[in-house]
Amino acid sequence: MGPNITVTGMVLQVMPIGEYDKRITLLTKERGKMTAFARGARRPNSQLLAATNPFSFGEFEVFEGRSACTLARASIQNYFRELAADFAATYYGFYFLEFADYYCQENNDEREMLKLLYQSLRALESPAYDNRLVRLVFELKALAINGEAPNVFSCLKCGAKEELHWFSVKRGGTFCAECREEIADAVRLSESTVYTMQYVISARVEKLYTFTVSAEVLGELQRVMESYLDHYVAHSFKSLKILNDTDHFTG
Numbered sequence: 001m002g003p004n005i006t007v008t009g010m011v012l013q014v015m016p017i018g019e020y021d022k023r024i025t026l027l028t029k030e031r032g033k034m035t036a037f038a039r040g041a042r043r044p045n046s047q048l049l050a051a052t053n054p055f056s057f058g059e060f061e062v063f064e065g066r067s068a069c070t071l072a073r074a075s076i077q078n079y080f081r082e083l084a085a086d087f088a089a090t091y092y093g094f095y096f097l098e099f100a101d102y103y104c105q106e107n108n109d110e111r112e113m114l115k116l117l118y119q120s121l122r123a124l125e126s127p128a129y130d131n132r133l134v135r136l137v138f139e140l141k142a143l144a145i146n147g148e149a150p151n152v153f154s155c156l157k158c159g160a161k162e163e164l165h166w167f168s169v170k171r172g173g174t175f176c177a178e179c180r181e182e183i184a185d186a187v188r189l190s191e192s193t194v195y196t197m198q199y200v201i202s203a204r205v206e207k208l209y210t211f212t213v214s215a216e217v218l219g220e221l222q223r224v225m226e227s228y229l230d231h232y233v234a235h236s237f238k239s240l241k242i243l244n245d246t247d248h249f250t251g
Helices: 081-085 087-103 111-125 131-145 191-202 215-232 238-250
Strands: 004-017 021-028 032-038 057-064 069-078 166-168 173-175
Touching: 004 032, 004 087, 004 111, 021 087, 021 111, 032 057, 081 087, 081 111, 087 111, 087 131, 087 238, 111 131, 131 191, 131 215, 191 215
Parallel strands: 032 069
Antiparallel strands: 004 021, 004 057, 021 032, 057 069, 166 173
16 A cells, blocks of 8 residues: 555546445546545535535545545645536536546546646636637647647648648548549638637647637537547547537527
8 A cells, every 4th residue: 555645636527435425536637537535525524525526626635545546635726616607617617527537547647638627617717708619629629639639730632731721520631722622521611710720739728718719710610620529539428418408508
């Protein structure tokens, strides 16, 4: 058995265990994704009650046993409580948590994903950003961090770096006007949409949520990302159905 370790991270998932315990999944800076048991965390007077809820971000002291980790104490810096005041934003947040849980691995360097998750939740709390744009930025940047983003910086056939107005989901990137004739599924994108995708893929996480887009660009991004995720991400997110229903309901 090892000593206690302190990690910085966020609670992605919580599952009740027995009558009073919880099993939590953390995304941490030091250990990637990790699971820990929180003994008695469901008791009303437990010091771990609030700290073991989804979105809780802070420092977690964990005891490493032979077969499992146990949460000893936690110091939470941000509960993201403002999300609870907005029904739609809450479900965007749950989708981000589930997405991170799916993509991240144990004992892997997940610092960029943790930063992306944190900054995206902060953006959801801000009235300055359209939640739909926050979602698209999160999805595209998460794919980029994991090496699965489309190539939108050059023509996939000839290598040209200008006039990249055509996008193919199946080919995974952009084409110039001359090369797109051979690409059956190519769809036209505006220059602003291509630039937005380039910016999101290449920018530092801290600089992601510093812009807005027109309704036209937002619509193009939504269509591209929906098709791209359907084609390349072989996973059904439970929170995504609720989120899509919420988007439809709220218009």
